[in-house]
Amino acid sequence: MKINKDDIKKALETITVAGEGQNMVESGAVQNIVTFGDEVIVDLKLSTPALHIKKRAEVDVMKAIHKHVYEKAKVEVKVGVEAPEKKQVNEIKGKPIPGIQNIIAVASGKGGVGKSTVTANLAVSLSKLGFKVGLLDADIYGPSGPIMFDVANEKPLSVKVDGKSKMKPIENHGVKMLSIGFFTKPDQAVIWRGPMAAKALNQMIFDADWGELDFLLVDLPPGTGDIHLSIMQSMPITGAVVVSTPQNVALADAKKAVAMFQQESINVPVLGIVENMAYFTPAELPENKYYIFGEKGASYLAQDLDVPFLGEIPLVQSLRESGDVGRPATLQDGTPLSEAFGEITRNTVQQVVNRNKNLPPTEAIKITTMAGCSAVNKK
Numbered sequence: 001m002k003i004n005k006d007d008i009k010k011a012l013e014t015i016t017v018a019g020e021g022q023n024m025v026e027s028g029a030v031q032n033i034v035t036f037g038d039e040v041i042v043d044l045k046l047s048t049p050a051l052h053i054k055k056r057a058e059v060d061v062m063k064a065i066h067k068h069v070y071e072k073a074k075v076e077v078k079v080g081v082e083a084p085e086k087k088q089v090n091e092i093k094g095k096p097i098p099g100i101q102n103i104i105a106v107a108s109g110k111g112g113v114g115k116s117t118v119t120a121n122l123a124v125s126l127s128k129l130g131f132k133v134g135l136l137d138a139d140i141y142g143p144s145g146p147i148m149f150d151v152a153n154e155k156p157l158s159v160k161v162d163g164k165s166k167m168k169p170i171e172n173h174g175v176k177m178l179s180i181g182f183f184t185k186p187d188q189a190v191i192w193r194g195p196m197a198a199k200a201l202n203q204m205i206f207d208a209d210w211g212e213l214d215f216l217l218v219d220l221p222p223g224t225g226d227i228h229l230s231i232m233q234s235m236p237i238t239g240a241v242v243v244s245t246p247q248n249v250a251l252a253d254a255k256k257a258v259a260m261f262q263q264e265s266i267n268v269p270v271l272g273i274v275e276n277m278a279y280f281t282p283a284e285l286p287e288n289k290y291y292i293f294g295e296k297g298a299s300y301l302a303q304d305l306d307v308p309f310l311g312e313i314p315l316v317q318s319l320r321e322s323g324d325v326g327r328p329a330t331l332q333d334g335t336p337l338s339e340a341f342g343e344i345t346r347n348t349v350q351q352v353v354n355r356n357k358n359l360p361p362t363e364a365i366k367i368t369t370m371a372g373c374s375a376v377n378k379k
Contacts, residue, residue: 003035003070008042011068015060017046017053029057031080039074040065046081048353051346054079080130081349096361097205100134100213102238102352104271105231107261109253111142111222114276115243117323118313118344119219120148121330121337122241125345127174128330131214134169136204137179138231139221140197141190146181149173150326156182159209166209173331176213178204198230205234215352223253224260232266236362239271239355241310241348246275246297254298258305268362271351272308273298274344277315289314308351311344313337 012024012033024030024044032043042061046054058077065075097103106122108115119135126133137145146152149172156167156178169176180200184190192200210216218237221227231237240261244254254273261268275298279289292315302309313319319337322329330341 002037003040003073005033005035007069008033008035008040008065011064012061014068015064017057038070038072041076041078044077044079046079048350096236097210097216099211100216102214103216103218103235105218105220105237105240105268106243107220107228107240107257108222108243109224109255109257110250113243113245113250115222116144116148116219117319118243118274118276119217120145120323121328121341122345122348123175123217124173124328125330125341126215129345132212133174134176134210134213134216136216136218137177137181138201138218138227140180140192140200140227141221143179143181145177145179145219148323148326148328149175149177151177152181154182161209167204167207168209173328176210178208194226197227201227201230202234224256228260232268237268238362239269239352241271241274243274243276244298244301245277246291246294248297251297251301254301255305258307269355269359270307271348271355272310273302274310275299275312278312280315308347310347311340313340
């Protein structure tokens with residue numbers, strides 16, 4: 001049987017996407033319809049990344065086509081997610097990067113909690129959802145991005161953009177990346193004072209041909225120091241994700257990281273907290289969970305600080321192995337790690353949607369020096 005595209009369109013007009021008043025066609029969710037004999041492919045683009053809404057849309061489309069067009073039709077539904085756009089205001093202070101919609105800083109108060117691993121997998125998971133993603137490895141003194149993306153031997157090329165020379169980011173696994181690691185030797189220590197490090201970061205931010213990006217993730221160094229202030233001085237951050245492990249030592253530092261972003265003079269929205277190394281499950285005992293570093297510490301911290309909890313990541317050997325060989329774990333679909341990072345990614349995108357809907361754009365901050373002390377003010 002040959003199926004008519006107009007009949008498919010009429011069938012889709014009988015259903016709505018959850019949370020939207022218009023039918024699926026009027027709302028613009030239907031991007032394309034392709035028919036071939038009794039086969040139908042429907043491309044959808046939703047405004048929310050929530051998994052249950054995506055699944056419901058897929059089921060509703062298939063039911064509508066089977067009911068109103070042909071009950072034996074072979075239906076394939078492809079669902080993408082619309083990039084959350086920033087709220088437009090008359091004046092946006094700071095220095096936004098042309099073409100980049102959202103900038104997410106990934107931070108940790110303490111080193112060694114897996115912040116870079118979370119950033120790498122978050123970037124790849126966003127790319128898998130159909131977003132255009134970039135990653136700035138801002139950990140000047142301990143860059144690990146090139147290794148985690150298997151591009152340690154690559155060097156950014158120079159390209160001409162509007163008559164100006166720009167760095168072309170290295171791309172792998174669907175993510176564009178720049179890192180100080182591309183410009184140093186593997187055994188070379190970066191021994192720079194703050195101003196020199198800030199200058200290098202500004203070059204990678206503004207002298208790069210990032211192109212059009214839905215998300216730029218910034219992998220910050222541990223702590224709450226000069227590099228963090230330089231980044232927030234250079235560009236308006238959409239929001240921050242804080243990574244911690246469950247033990248008290250890490251939580252104490254994570255609390256300081258949240259406090260830094262929430263400081264009145266900085267005021268960067270905290271999108272949520274991620275708990276890494278939440279529990280250990282040995283391969284020979286897949287039903288067992290061992291809470292080596294404590295149980296649900298980051299979750300409780302999120303409740304105490306009244307910020308979202310984005311999800312937890314188990315302590316699994318393959319997560320370390322995948323990072324060492326440059327293939328982030330979330331690339332392998334259907335694994336517990338992929339599912340964990342998928343949930344964290346969807347929750348993060350939802351928090352960005354909420355943040356851009358309810359809050360004005362973040363202002364970059366201005367740093368001045370008074371009597372030998374650093375003072376942080378709004379521009």
